[in-house]
Amino acid sequence: MKIPLLLLACGLLYGCAQDEGATTEDTTLKVVTRNAPTTYYFNQDQRAVGPEHDLVMAFAKDQGRTVSFVVVDTVADVLQVLEEGKADLAAAGLSITDERKSRFLFSQHYRSIQQQVVCRRGEKKARDVAGLTQITLAVSTESAYEYTLKTLKKTHPKLQWQSRDADSEQLLREVWEKKIDCTVADSHIVAVNRRYMPELLVMFDLQTEDTLVWAMPREATGLKRAADRFFNSEAGDRALQLVEHRYYSYIDNFDFVDTRALVRRIKTRLPKYRQLFEDAGRKHEIPPTLLMAQAYQESHWNPKATSPTGVKGIMMLTRSTAKSLGVKNRLKPEQAIPAGAKYLAKMRSRFRKDIPEPDRTYLALAAYNLGRAHMHDAQTLARRLDKNPYRWADIEAVLPLMAEKKYYKNLKYGYARGIEPVLYVQRIRNYQNIIEQKLAEQ
Template sequence: MAKTFRTGLAAGALVLAYLGLAQCRSPQDAAIVTGSTTVESVREGGRLVVLTLKGPTTFRDIGDGGFGYEVDMVEAFAEQLGVTPRYVVMKDIDALLTAIEKGQGHIGAAGLTITDARGERVQFGPAYRNVSESVVCHQGGPAPTTLDALSEVNLTVLAGSAYVETLTRLKKDHPQLKWTERKAGSAMPMLIDVAESKLDCTIADSHVAEYARRLHPGLVMPMSLSQDQPLGWIYNSKLGGMDETLSTWFSAAHASGFLETLDERWFGHLDDFDYVEVLRFVERVEDRLPEYRTYFETAAQETAFDWHLLAAQAYQESHWDPDAVSPTGVRGIMMLTLPTAKELGVKDRTDPAQSVEGGARYLQRLYDRLPDGIEGEDRTWFALAAYNIGMGHIYDARRLAERRGLDKNSWDDLEKVLPLLSKKQFYSTLRHGYARGYEPVRYVRKVRDYYNMLRANVPV
């Protein structure tokens, strides 16, 4: 990540692997009595015990680690402290709060809404994101837009959640409201039941609901119960210095644009929702991906890319169709040109095994050719863009970014100038000339979108 901030170390260090989506340590299965009384003792111990909950934006176990929006923040924070995070996945919200109260974790990072009731049990750090509480229902089923209508549906919500507090408050003026509470690590079990028409509706934070809709396109959000609910990490007030440490870190994270960039990475694509497109993708995951998954996994082992990324790229290229062909002659599941295929030793572009292996090696080659200044996940996005438009045009865009006072090594900044390659006043001054620069911008966004959906929905 090109934008960094400093509170001892650059937070950009969260980028630990090719994609920068944290390859965190495997979670523990029980809370840990830390024995720490100050942040300094945490540093000396070299370990940050992080309590979390399983969910698409909090923590998802991927075998040798995990990933999630919360994980990315934790990794950056731990890097700044100079410690290694150890994750403990709690069974539900109350268990997490209780463990923090007992000193069985240094922080709780689980996308928890800051509420007065929770504040009586634990200490909250600074707010880092605001969300609304969305009522989520199934397309074609009940879709309440008023509290009176909501009282008539089969509503099940996450036990111990802020949604229960909101409903309890609303019930004072709307006594007809009723709901069932279910203990779980996140709202996802209820969201899945709604998607499968087992429940009429549930409630979820807006970003979680939008994320779930990428996996279950039949979900709809007919109304919100509240707006601008702040999220925060929690800790025990007896842990000396944590208040100041978190305040300093989050202040710097906001000021540097780090959190804004992280929000864009995780949630910037969610507004671009196409029901038919997402439904088709979900269908292809079920009926096509299993046939080719082994090829992606093998190629990932040979190149060190995540197989989910290679699969996402292949879907963007061909929708996992080994016989795909374009008007320009590119062909196969990875849509290789004939010259590139010959260079890579791919004899049959329509052979999915050869195509995936060749395409992955080509992406790795592009990745390795990029200048040293391009780091972390930015390097992956640059390589994908080069796969789509050619390395020459990527170098042209970097020159153009530099001329305009932007960071030529930042994908966020390169996105701003790539579309200018189609305008004569700009491409006429560059070595490789005209290019449809908007295409790699869209290409990378779509690959990232599919990648996130695969990581959230397809196990290792």
């Protein structure tokens, strides 16, 4: 859902420490961003999140400041708000162009990307810059992509495009809906959106390397120095690692067939079981979409699924687990789904309650897959390696080591194929993200 132009929203990830009536001139950082999954959005709990949001909040915390966000729809809007002095800083997936250098200051870069030409599978395509003259191309007004196209037009005079007051996500959807042939978007935006629209096809890199930065008014030299120090600091490194892990690490190599099948099954299979997932999720305080994603990872929502090892049903329960949960028939979704949710909640209850979410749930998912005993070993190994045994990013790094003799020989329960729960959690996170997007569209 689009957030209205210039909606002011207080940063919610760390909470708002400032009263509405308090003075904000010196302590509040006014940040303009745009509403998109790679910048700033509201999650299912109506909490502001997103890569740019989290980086800004970490920066503000480091500076001892609170944050007020100005949320707009497009890059052109972002630059206008900043130029009009209505914000101190722009954090909106921006890159540097020569034209922007004359108007703004920029922080050092914090992420490398590529500008990619994206078309639709089975439709008209451009395989190189010359091919762009044969298709309908649209890009966001005042975007870095438009600047690149203007540069290329000097050597390809027939090059034409539509300059649109629309964000990258909207134009990618128009390509997917066959309204335009192709567009240009940053590689991380493409990676996120191809999971929702699997027919999107990356044709080539329009620009082989680009970077993301924050923008500031030209007189804000002190703020620039502070931002640069932050990105070079331990706090900045930690914030960037958390953003990478939280928003991008679960997006594994794109699988067109698997993603297209999931999108199709959200329409054809999920409606039969959606209420069961929602009821079970509410009962055990687990996001229903996470249960949906877990069940898809287990069985592709096939209630009669059976593995060679004897696990069965939509949640692929073992005979002993099903018996312990009171399930008489694993092939009946009305029994299997509540039981799967109950078992996941049981796994979660075996981890300390003060472990923050979503880490506690990811640890529980890994235990669901690998067993609590091996997860106990993983936490033991994490401590030995000076890692946090309650942080999923650290456990995710430790688990694969449990297949190496020099590590597992000193663990209580020995060898474990630790890469399996890592992939298990990654895929569930990916599926959950796609399911949430498609249900929101419906």
